[in-house]
Amino acid sequence: MIKIALLGFGTVGKGTYEILNKNRENIKKIVSDDVVVTKILKRNLNFETDLDKKLFTDNFEDIINDExxxxxxxxxxxxxxxxxxxxxxxxxxxxxxxxxKAVVSEYFEEFTELAKKNNVAFLYESSVAASLPIITPLKSQSVINDIYRVRGILNGTSNFLLSNMELENKDYSDVLKQAQDLGYAEAEPFDDVEGIDALRKLRILSTIAFKSPIKNENILHYGIGSISKVDIEYFKNNNLRVKLVAESKLDDKGYTSIVEPVILSRDDSLFNINDTNNIVEIFGDNYDSLSVAGQGAGSFQTGNAVVIDIIDALCKNYIDLEFNRDLKNMSENMEGIYYLRISNKFSIDDSLIDNLNNMGENIVIKTKKIKRNILFEQLKNIPEKEYFVGRYEIN
Incomplete structure (x- = not known):
């Protein structure tokens, strides 16, 4: 019998436990032994459960000291x-x-090296895009490919908000309340809507893909908290759609890494990724692109990825990572053509503007190709709720 322990018994913990028990015999055939959860760490032991209460402990020492x-x-x-x-x-x-994902992104290199030193597995497939099998394939692809781009929709909450603002013609605040009622958004949704959650996932993917530490603080981010019906209607009327996209690129000068709203045309592979779904695309020298898409959150979706990692760890079926490249961060030099919706009480330098449309109390601007930091320098003294920015990526 192989004994394992769960730390936490919330939505993901319960899903993981159920999948393990339901598939106990199948797992036994793969790992050549019975895999049994013998301890579960839970902060509050005063709760109702159908499981044997002896499984639960509120003391981590009961687990760490069990050889x-x-x-x-x-x-x-x-x-x-x-x-x-x-x-x-x-x-x-x-x-x-x-x-x-928070602890993996913060201490990724430390844990990776420590696990290698102690000859044990440190696996985290479920920390990025839940049920999507992307971490393990990305590790394999990075061995035989020079991966130069990673791109995706990595946060289900923000994608639900953007999709349903368009589908139901609702204001941001109304759709956010709907997402909170459905359990898709936290009471305090800052990390999801401002790109922090996606940033952490992009950090993990980029570090694996580029074989170099791409830290959280190296990634730029701007979220969707100030988006309005005006923006959604403008995109819809022009056969466009906006998504919160996480993207890292690598060239001979260095890398860029950012999470930001991106405006897409219908022929873009991200255009029809809606609701809480996620997608990850990787681009390598042996192919144009590979992508995987599906549900990015949920008890069984995340639990599925956790259980696959458990099997891989027990079978020693994993690749040790090497971070052997020293790359220059070029994110501050990023350029693009930008959409800017801004209150007509404010303005930006005319030299940055390609065209301009008056829309009631707002002005919609399409910029020339400019450096991103120049645009945000123009906006620094304007309240963030008074404008929304997206980068055009139109094929």
């Missing part, structure tokens, strides 16, 4: 404690699987 537990699945969502849990587990020669 028979070979693998720990971290699903707490707590950055400070999860760092300690993962570090101590690896140092105690226990394999680690985590769904916690």
């Amino acid at each position: 028979e537990i070979l693998l720990i699945v971290e699903m707490t969502g707590d950055l400070e404690n999860s760092y300690m849990y993962i570090k101590r587990a690896i140092e105690n020669k226990k394999n680690v699987v985590t769904a916690n």
